[in-house]
Amino acid sequence: MLAGGSPIGLYLHIPFCHTRCVYCDFNTYIDLDHLKARYVAALARELQLVGTAAGCPDAATIFFGGGTPTALEPAHLGALIEACRVAFRVAPGAEITVEANPGTVTTDYLRALRAAGVNRLSFGVQSFHDDELRFLGRLHDAATAQEAVRMARAAGFDNLSLDLIFGLPGQPTERWVATLEEALALAPEHLSLYSLIVEPGTPLHAWVRRGRVAAPDDDVAAEMYEHALERLARAGYAHYEISNWARVQGEPEGTTPGLASQHNLIYWRNQPYWGVGAGAHSYVNGWRYANVRRPERYITLVESWEPDAALPVAPAQDVKTVERIDRDLAMGEQMMLGLRLVREGVGEAAFAARFGCSLDEAYGPTLAEFESWALIERTPERVRLTARGVMLANQVVARFL
Ligand code: SF4
Incomplete structure (x- = not known):
C-alpha cells in the first residue's frame, strides 16, 4: 500500500487500434503496429521501475484500456500481467479486466486470455444496429458483437461488461430501446451506457460543424437515459454510478453491487492508481501526472531511463502535467467523484x-x-x-x- 493505506489500481494503456472511430478522442493510433513488441517491453520495464521504487505496493485491480488491448497477442497481455505480479503485490483474486473490441477476438484468443489470468472483459459494443455501427466507424456488426459474447462465455468468462452509446444524431428512441433489449438478451453482468459526446478534433465534430449531421439532442438523450434507468431496474440491475449498472446478487438496497467495476470504483472513491503506458494518468501520494502521449516518445524515454536516487521514478512523465493535489482540491474531488456513486x-x-x-x-x-x-x-x-x-x-x- 501507499501512504494513506489504500490499495491501488493498476492501469495499462494499449494505444493501438485497427481503425479510428469517428467520435474517438482517446490516445490511440492506427499506424503503429510495428511498435507493439517494443511497447510491451517498455510497459513491463515501467511497471518494474515504478513498482520497485515504491517498495512493491499492494495492487487491488489491473485494467487494460485503450485503444484496443485486444490488438495485442494474448502472450503479450499475459506477460504484462506477470510483470504486474512481479512489481506489485497483486491481491489474490484481483479483478483483471481487458477492454475488448468485438471485431478482434476468437474463442481461442479469449481462452488464452482467461488462462493468462484475465477474469473480466469489457466489450465495446456501442449499438446493435449495423447502420449505427457503420456511422460510428466501428469495426464490428451486431452479429459479431453477439458472437463475441457467446465466445467469451465459452472461454469461461463469468464477468462481462458491455459498453453502449445512446443519443446518436437523429437516433429515434425506439432504436435505443431495441439496442438495450439486445444487450439484456445477452445477460451481461455489467453495463456502461454513455451519451454520444462530440469531441473537438474528431471527424464527428467536423461533420456537425459543417452541418453534415445533426448535433446530438440533449432532451432526447435524457429521455433515453430515463428509459435505461427504468428498464434496467426492472431487469435486476443496480444503478450504482451515473453511467454504470451491475447485476444485483442479493446485495442490500442502497449498496454498491459486488459486480461493479472494482477498478473504476478506485477512481470514483478517489483512491490512488498507477497508470503505465503512453498518456496514462497516475495519482499517487497526493500527486497526479500523465505520461507523454506519443508511443514512440514513451518507448524511448522508458528504454533510456537511468535510475537516479535523486529523481522520483517516473520514466515517461510529462512534466507539464504534474499537479500537487492539496487537501482542498482532494476534498472537492472526493465530492465530485463520490456523488457519481449514486448508491453509496x-x-x-x-x-x-x-x-x-x-x-x-x-x-x-x-x-x-x-x-x-x-x-x-x-x-x-x-x-x-x-x-x-x-x-x-x-x-x-x-x-x-
Ligand atoms: S476502438 Fe475505441 S479507442 Fe479505438 S478508435 Fe474506436 S473508440 Fe477509439
Whole structure:
C-alpha cells in the first residue's frame, strides 16, 4: 500500500487500434503496429521501475484500456500481467479486466486470455444496429458483437461488461430501446451506457460543424437515459454510478453491487492508481501526472531511463502535467467523484477519517442548499444524489470544485 493505506489500481494503456472511430478522442493510433513488441517491453520495464521504487505496493485491480488491448497477442497481455505480479503485490483474486473490441477476438484468443489470468472483459459494443455501427466507424456488426459474447462465455468468462452509446444524431428512441433489449438478451453482468459526446478534433465534430449531421439532442438523450434507468431496474440491475449498472446478487438496497467495476470504483472513491503506458494518468501520494502521449516518445524515454536516487521514478512523465493535489482540491474531488456513486455516495465517516473534518464543516451551506432543492439526500452515514439530482449531476458536482 501507499501512504494513506489504500490499495491501488493498476492501469495499462494499449494505444493501438485497427481503425479510428469517428467520435474517438482517446490516445490511440492506427499506424503503429510495428511498435507493439517494443511497447510491451517498455510497459513491463515501467511497471518494474515504478513498482520497485515504491517498495512493491499492494495492487487491488489491473485494467487494460485503450485503444484496443485486444490488438495485442494474448502472450503479450499475459506477460504484462506477470510483470504486474512481479512489481506489485497483486491481491489474490484481483479483478483483471481487458477492454475488448468485438471485431478482434476468437474463442481461442479469449481462452488464452482467461488462462493468462484475465477474469473480466469489457466489450465495446456501442449499438446493435449495423447502420449505427457503420456511422460510428466501428469495426464490428451486431452479429459479431453477439458472437463475441457467446465466445467469451465459452472461454469461461463469468464477468462481462458491455459498453453502449445512446443519443446518436437523429437516433429515434425506439432504436435505443431495441439496442438495450439486445444487450439484456445477452445477460451481461455489467453495463456502461454513455451519451454520444462530440469531441473537438474528431471527424464527428467536423461533420456537425459543417452541418453534415445533426448535433446530438440533449432532451432526447435524457429521455433515453430515463428509459435505461427504468428498464434496467426492472431487469435486476443496480444503478450504482451515473453511467454504470451491475447485476444485483442479493446485495442490500442502497449498496454498491459486488459486480461493479472494482477498478473504476478506485477512481470514483478517489483512491490512488498507477497508470503505465503512453498518456496514462497516475495519482499517487497526493500527486497526479500523465505520461507523454506519443508511443514512440514513451518507448524511448522508458528504454533510456537511468535510475537516479535523486529523481522520483517516473520514466515517461510529462512534466507539464504534474499537479500537487492539496487537501482542498482532494476534498472537492472526493465530492465530485463520490456523488457519481449514486448508491453509496460520500460516506461521512470515510470523509472525516481522510480530511479531519465533517461534511458539514467542509460544505454545510452548499449541502443544505442542494438538500432544499431535493437534489441530494442525507443520512447520518452519507450524502448522495436523489433521482432528480442524478439527472442534474453535472451541475451539482461542479459546485464542489
Ligand atoms: S476502438 Fe475505441 S479507442 Fe479505438 S478508435 Fe474506436 S473508440 Fe477509439
